Amino acid sequence: xxxxxxxxxxxxxxxxxxxxxxxxxxxxxxxxxxxxxxxxxxxxxxxxxxxxxxxxxxxxxxxxxxxxxxxxxxxxxxxxxx
Numbered sequence: 006x007x008x009x010x011x012x013x014x015x016x017x018x019x020x021x022x023x024x025x026x027x028x029x030x031x032x033x034x035x036x037x038x039x040x041x042x043x044x045x046x047x048x049x050x051x052x053x054x055x056x057x058x059x060x061x062x063x064x065x066x067x068x069x070x071x072x073x074x075x076x077x078x079x080x081x082x083x084x085x086x087x
Contacts, residue, residue, distance in 0.1 A: 013085075013086045014087045026073045030067045
């Protein structure tokens with residue numbers, strides 16, 4: 006498990022998120038969306054919406070079919086959910 010900081014562009018807020026670095030990034034994204042919706046009592050417009058994680062330190066978006074570790078993400082990293 007790693008603790009990462011995630012800025013959600015949709016809400017304009019930062020969240021601390023504990024994630025399994027061996028989980029596929031697409032599963033981590035789904036967990037993040039669920040946690041944000043539950044915590045902030047909001048609904049994302051799901052129809053046709055594709056969320057992705059960006060790593061501002063490298064200027065790249067993470068490959069959803071790789072794990073966080075395979076994408077080079079570790080404890081303390083900051084990501085952007087867009």
